Amino acid sequence: MENEQILKTQGLPQGFVWGAVKAGIKVSGNADVAVAVAAKGANGAAMFTKNQVVAAPVTVGRRHMASTGGRVSVVLVNAGNANCATGQPGVDACVQTCVAAAERFHCIFDEVFPSSTGIIGVPFPAEKVLAVLPELEQVMGATPEHADSFAQAIMTTDTKMKVARASVDVDGVEVRIFGVAKGAGMIHPQLGGPVGPAHATMLVYLFSDIAAESEQLRGLLEPAVERSFNSISIDGDTSTNDTVLLLASGASGVKLDARTQEPFANALKLVCGSLAYQIVDDGEGVGHVVTLHITGARTEAEAKQIAKAIAHSPLCKTAWSSADPNWGRLLAAAGYSGVAFDPALVNITIGAQPVFELGVRSAAFQKEAAHAEMQARDYTITIDLGLGEAECRFLTCDLTEEYVRINADYSS
Amino acid sequence: MENEQILKTQGLPQGFVWGAVKAGIKVSGNADVAVAVAAKGANGAAMFTKNQVVAAPVTVGRRHMASTGGRVSVVLVNAGNANCATGQPGVDACVQTCVAAAERFHCIFDEVFPSSTGIIGVPFPAEKVLAVLPELEQVMGATPEHADSFAQAIMTTDTKMKVARASVDVDGVEVRIFGVAKGAGMIHPQLGGPVGPAHATMLVYLFSDIAAESEQLRGLLEPAVERSFNSISIDGDTSTNDTVLLLASGASGVKLDARTQEPFANALKLVCGSLAYQIVDDGEGVGHVVTLHITGARTEAEAKQIAKAIAHSPLCKTAWSSADPNWGRLLAAAGYSGVAFDPALVNITIGAQPVFELGVRSAAFQKEAAHAEMQARDYTITIDLGLGEAECRFLTCDLTEEYVRINADYSS
Known part of the structure; x- marks a missing residue:
């Protein structure tokens, strides 16, 4: 299996739909609320910033991952407001959006994984997110255009959409990984495990259709992150919202086991490496x-x-x-x-x-x-x-x- | 004794002469070699950068302070070339200038305290320093203009000369401190004791005419530096040449003792605080x-x-x-x-x-x-x-x- 072949796949992992709409949070008026839904749920592993000051969605996301043992049905992301340093009202606002999204997309509230990026310290406009949930449900889909709309909506100062795809052939079945990232400033991720303080402005979502337990995913995610996102810096400022989430829908029917683990881990590293490079390459004002x-x-x-x-x-x-x-x-x-x-x-x-x-x-x-x-x-x-x-x-x-x-x- | 009165003195400490000439090391063609001579010698205490990569004059200066127990007769400074990362040839070149200065100004070679600031890694033009020693001897003097010429010659990217004066009245005798500093970039001094690696682009010379032992001076210098030069940062880059030198000529006839220690220490802190402020205020591109x-x-x-x-x-x-x-x-x-x-x-x-x-x-x-x-x-x-x-x-x-x-x- 050659690296180039892995990255050339255009297919998206099965078991997910994506969508994005304009909620009026970004000053630009561009799409700013994105959702990814795994209708049958997914197992997940997350890593968050080690910054001690963390955004409300990091606090909430950590608790949700702990309470569900890593089960995720909905990823709900907004750009334009980081919901950080917003105190208890910020946490309450985040929970409110998770509860509404769970109702809308038919899961339990703690299976919603929230993320925010944008300005710090400004009260979070939960009402704007709540108002667009019905529209989000209408626009969701499983095409590359839908996936790209997710990638574009989470951008802030990014000038380019950041995506990477890889797949592994297992007995004629294509197991796929689709990675999405945003981040152009406040980039010096220091990601740790799910326990401990967390927070940053790099957001990374890795969707795959392999069948794997959360514990297995954690074991793959940490080494992949260490040599990719934890080995880059634009300005040395470790954000309060940095989040990397790896999800496995299981929809390919292929299990992560002794035989598939190594090629899947390699594909994951390639996707992470590609996204990490794209982040630095699109760094604020970067010339070299x-x-x-x-x-x-x-x-x-x-x-x-x-x-x-x-x-x-x-x-x-x-x-x-x-x-x-x-x-x-x-x-x-x-x-x-x-x-x-x-x-x-x-x-x-x-x-x-x-x-x-x-x-x-x-x-x-x-x-x-x-x-x-x-x-x-x-x-x-x-x-x-x-x-x-x-x-x-x-x-x-x-x-x-x-x-x-x-x-x-x-x-x- | 009020702070303002301390700082308003215009008198210079007795026992020193200063001078500076153009040696062609600075690209600008401005004066770039400065000397301060204590004809009867002075006791001193020095602190150097904690950077592990140190300039040749820091290596040599540390050895000289150790070998003489802190005795200094000549301070020889050049700007335009830091004599850093120049290997053994750089150390040899520095020693060569010390030997020549000792001969010219009538002291032992290790009573010459060398400093350099400027570009790193370019071979040190010792011959340019050697060539101007006779002229330096001619232009030296004890007036404020002589002292200012020293302060101006050690500047690199500084836009302003940095000096501060203070004095303490002891039974009608004025004990004086004259401080000179340079530094506008690569400023995040981390100064440690005379033992251990050292190096930086902030240079500070504190001339006083109190009579004190080197051991006493070290005891005063460290707390004064900790809350002044070690509490500033322009860009976080700790230089390879940072040096602070405190000298006491004894020419006032007043001894540093239980009675004079506190007012002298306060005057020293004021001078250090003023110079530290001036360094940040003249920081490269500083607006605030x-x-x-x-x-x-x-x-x-x-x-x-x-x-x-x-x-x-x-x-x-x-x-x-x-x-x-x-x-x-x-x-x-x-x-x-x-x-x-x-x-x-x-x-x-x-x-x-x-x-x-x-x-x-x-x-x-x-x-x-x-x-x-x-x-x-x-x-x-x-x-x-x-x-x-x-x-x-x-x-x-x-x-x-x-x-x-x-x-x-x-x-x-």
Whole structure:
């Protein structure tokens, strides 16, 4: 099974319908309430932000996943208002929408999984969500257009819809995964298990038609998230609403078992990887997507710690915006990451260009050639620490004047 | 003794001469090598960056302070080249300038305290420093103009010279402190003791004519630095060269003892506080100087941890640039700081305007009034956690398009 084949499938997983309508929550007037319904229910696993300040839907979603043991019939998402820092009234408003959606779509209230994204701290207009539930029921369907309408409605500052598809052939039956994501700013997901504080502005929904228990899904989701959504950063701001939800409708009739587990896990990783890349690529004001490949570390955790220090350094990120091979800033950020290393053992390359070798500027350093590498939309910076065998790949981006403009203007 | 009186003194400490010349290290062609000489020597205490990657002058300065027990005769500073990530050749070049300066100014080589600031990773042009030592000797003097020439020569992206003066009257004798600082970007000093890795682009020299042992000076310097230079951040990038040096020439004849310690320590704190403020106020592209006053914390360290998360959040900083009272971003950043707290106990005010009270938007919130408070050049955001009695004040600034322009253009 080749990766390319997995991603090329156009089919959607069976057992779900999608829809979206305009409720007047987004200032733009675009569609802003989306729903996905599994008529026969689905088993699910969710991961939420580790931020201690969490939005009401994260509080409610966590409780629902706990009370149902991971059973989900309806995913109800709105964009335009994050329902965060809204206190008990915000939680009450969220519960109210879940109860109404359960009645409308014929399930128990705690089988509704709610999500919100948008401005923080503004009272949540539950009445706008309640008012559009009948219309939502009318517009739902199982075509790619329906699925795309879901993906578009959950966008906020995103400029592009983010979807990825993969399938696995099991004895002639196609088991499918359809992933949807939104997120362009406040992106530095730190997703943890269902217990503990949670919250963020990256929303990811992974719909599949495999038959699996929630416990099995959790086991697949965590490693897939660790090397995708937990390995990206746009601005280092971990949101209060970040949510990743994996659902399995079982409608393909294929069970997740010893034989299907590995190909399904690989397909899931591909979908997560593709969505994570799309998020960074559509980051607010992004001019360059930079992969930080930290090698020669003692542990993967230390490699990631160094990658994050660099990915969050305004000086590194502004240098990337002008394609400036200022490796001194890379080294300085690594130096304050908290990971012990010796600059005299370090090698740095930008794309194929050596810039720093064993403690000093590389003898082969050619500023213009390095500058040229950095003019690409997408390139890799490799930092070898010379300490061990562990490594990581972390995806991030430059910091531009456009990012500042977008976030100065995104007014409360 | 009132603070204002302390700061109003124009006199310079006795026992020092200052001077600066153009050596061709700065691209601008401005004066870039500065010297301060204590003809009879001075006792000193130094603190360096905790960054693990340190510039050659930090490595050398640390060794010199250790070998002399804190004795300093010459402070030799250049701007335009940080002599960092330059390997053993960089250290050799630094030592070479110290040896030459010692010969020129008649002291032992390890009584020369070297500093460098500027671009990282470019081989250090020691020959340019060596060439100007005779001229430096000619231009040195003890007038305010000489002292200012020192302050101007150490500037890099600074737009203003940063100096502060204070004095303490002891039985009719004026004991003086003259402080000089540079720093406008890569500012998030994390200064530690003389042992351990060190490095940064904030340079601070505190000249005084009190008579004191190095051990006494260290005892005064650390608390003064903790609440000034270690409580500011412009961009969160901890430099590889940060250095604070306190010198005491003894020329006033007044000893640091049980009677003089407190007023001298207060004067030192005032000078450090003034310089720290000047650094943030002249931060790259800064439009607003924001004091984060975190109260009701369990410990001062936790208060500072929350202040730093907010001070390093691009989303908080961009909101400040447009005077947007987006307190949701403040709360979200506090939420990922790692400090445990309950949003339902939190109160936030911007200037005099309540914006968030006990978990929800304040009933008294007036967006326009809060926006008006934030149009001031300088204002305070108070976040009360409702957990305890500890607090901190942390000084930071907004993130502007101008910051991005400056740092994208500051080419290697």
